[in-house]
Amino acid sequence: MEQKTTVISEAALARQQSFLALIRQYWQSRGVTPAAFVDTYGCQQNEADSERIRGMLAQAGYGFLPSAEGAELVVINTCAIREHAEQRVLGNVGALVHVKRRHPEQKIFLCGCMMGEPHVVERIRTSYRHVDGVFSPHHLWAFPEQLYGILSGGARSFVTEDVPGSIAEGIAQLRDNPKKAWVSVMYGCNNFCSYCIVPYVRGRERSRRPEDILAEVRALISGGCRDITLLGQNVNSYGKGLDAPIDFSDLLAQVAELPGDFLVRFMTSHPKDATRKLFDVMASHEKIAKHIHLPFQSGNDRVLAAMNRGYTAAQYRALVDYARSVMPDLVLTSDVIVGFPGETTAEFEDTLKLMEAVRYDALFTFLFSPRSGTPAATMPDPVSKEEKQQNFDRLVARQNEISAALRRQDVGKTLRCLIDGRDGELLTARTAGGRLVRLPGEDALIGEYCSIFITDANTWSLLGTVAE
Numbered sequence: 001m002e003q004k005t006t007v008i009s010e011a012a013l014a015r016q017q018s019f020l021a022l023i024r025q026y027w028q029s030r031g032v033t034p035a036a037f038v039d040t041y042g043c044q045q046n047e048a049d050s051e052r053i054r055g056m057l058a059q060a061g062y063g064f065l066p067s068a069e070g071a072e073l074v075v076i077n078t079c080a081i082r083e084h085a086e087q088r089v090l091g092n093v094g095a096l097v098h099v100k101r102r103h104p105e106q107k108i109f110l111c112g113c114m115m116g117e118p119h120v121v122e123r124i125r126t127s128y129r130h131v132d133g134v135f136s137p138h139h140l141w142a143f144p145e146q147l148y149g150i151l152s153g154g155a156r157s158f159v160t161e162d163v164p165g166s167i168a169e170g171i172a173q174l175r176d177n178p179k180k181a182w183v184s185v186m187y188g189c190n191n192f193c194s195y196c197i198v199p200y201v202r203g204r205e206r207s208r209r210p211e212d213i214l215a216e217v218r219a220l221i222s223g224g225c226r227d228i229t230l231l232g233q234n235v236n237s238y239g240k241g242l243d244a245p246i247d248f249s250d251l252l253a254q255v256a257e258l259p260g261d262f263l264v265r266f267m268t269s270h271p272k273d274a275t276r277k278l279f280d281v282m283a284s285h286e287k288i289a290k291h292i293h294l295p296f297q298s299g300n301d302r303v304l305a306a307m308n309r310g311y312t313a314a315q316y317r318a319l320v321d322y323a324r325s326v327m328p329d330l331v332l333t334s335d336v337i338v339g340f341p342g343e344t345t346a347e348f349e350d351t352l353k354l355m356e357a358v359r360y361d362a363l364f365t366f367l368f369s370p371r372s373g374t375p376a377a378t379m380p381d382p383v384s385k386e387e388k389q390q391n392f393d394r395l396v397a398r399q400n401e402i403s404a405a406l407r408r409q410d411v412g413k414t415l416r417c418l419i420d421g422r423d424g425e426l427l428t429a430r431t432a433g434g435r436l437v438r439l440p441g442e443d444a445l446i447g448e449y450c451s452i453f454i455t456d457a458n459t460w461s462l463l464g465t466v467a468e
């Protein structure tokens with residue numbers, strides 16, 4: 001299914017800048033410094049989108065609050081990946097009616113993937129009358145105009161037309177952490193895995209131009225950023241449809257060759273599109289983190305075919321074997337779904353076998369739950385909930401043992417880590433492979449690379465001390 005990409009013109013983006021200036025004037029004329037609460041659900045793509053929303057709002061003069069209470073503006077950036085998460089979002093949006101009663105001038109906007117689902121938008125329109133505005137991911141760039149329309153007395157507004165996927169360059173981002181950054185390299189997905197809603201709500205794949213990505217990364221590095229994650233639903237198909245012939249490995253190499261003290265990583269990789277060339281590039285560049293998140297989802301070929309994943313378990317294993325042959329210290333993480341419709345316990349055993357063979361550093365484990373609007377939601381599913389739960393518990397217990405054993409191997413080593421924050425008494429840091437390390441130390445170390453001597457380990461994290 002081909003879908004044209006619209007690159008939003010400079011003139012259209014300049015027009016949005018003028019609405020940001022009008023919003024600023026609106027608040028200045030009232031003598032108010034407005035505050036916003038931006039709440040984000042879901043994946044890193046949503047985190048990156050929320051950074052853009054905050055970037056635009058900061059330009060319009062908004063400060064930020066940690067909750068909706070007292071905020072002039074509330075923006076809820078929603079996630080559609082799981083049905084029960086959707087219910088939670090709707091519950092929280094419903095509860096905002098009480099907050100708004102205390103602050104009648106408050107404006108409430110909803111955006112993100114749920115707003116790409118027409119039945120959800122309809123429900124908001126009819127049953128959530130306290131919501132002032134809704135925009136789907138394709139229309140994020142035009143949020144300033146929509147917000148100004150509402151502030152200046154316009155009617156509730158729903159900007160959700162299913163337009164061709166768009167790319168808007170140059171929107172300011174207000175990043176949570178100046179030392180770590182997400183950089184979107186592409187948007188959307190073409191794969192239509194049978195359980196996934198993403199291609200329906202985020203549109204088809206479209207890649208940013210390499211020169212725009214490199215300019216963004218250069219600016220981040222010169223601003224002191226140390227850890228950069230290139231982001232896309234399926235980064236390995238980057239480059240399709242661009243004028244210049246380029247694939248993701250080429251882009252990754254170009255980023256890694258930029259001057260500066262930083263590490264670059266990426267997510268997510270689809271095994272169907274990951275190539276030996278990608279692993280060769282990773283192996284040959286010091287600045288590329290030796291970590292890959294490579295979702296396998298199932299170790300059984302019938303289930304993989306029913307998921308429409310496009311590879312077999314043997315092909316996946318061969319890919320991992322090659323990657324480890326060129327990067328013996330590679331850290332592998334993955335996603336797995338247990339209880340896909342019709343998955344028997346015998347088929348589940350293949351998933352356990354693959355997991356045992358690969359020995360992942362960490363696994364994101366999901367017990368299948370049907371997502372309406374996807375083919376998997378209507379597949380026959382005779383396997384009982386109890387059986388699925390038992391299989392799921394077995395898998396989680398075994399993975400915890402493997403994770404703990406792999407972390408214990410780090411005890412006694414000295415690892416170079418980026419110290420990225422504080423959690424209570426201890427600083428937190430990440431190894432190049434993404435493992436969490438806790439250590440005593442001063443806040444002045446946050447944002448620095450340090451050699452850390454690892455003194456102890458548990459299932460999820462390492463303990464250490466600064467070695468230099």
Ligand code: SF4
Pocket residue numbers: 189190191192193196197198199233234270
């Ligand atoms: S690759 Fe599959 S699981 Fe990932 S976003 Fe695309 S359709 Fe969804």
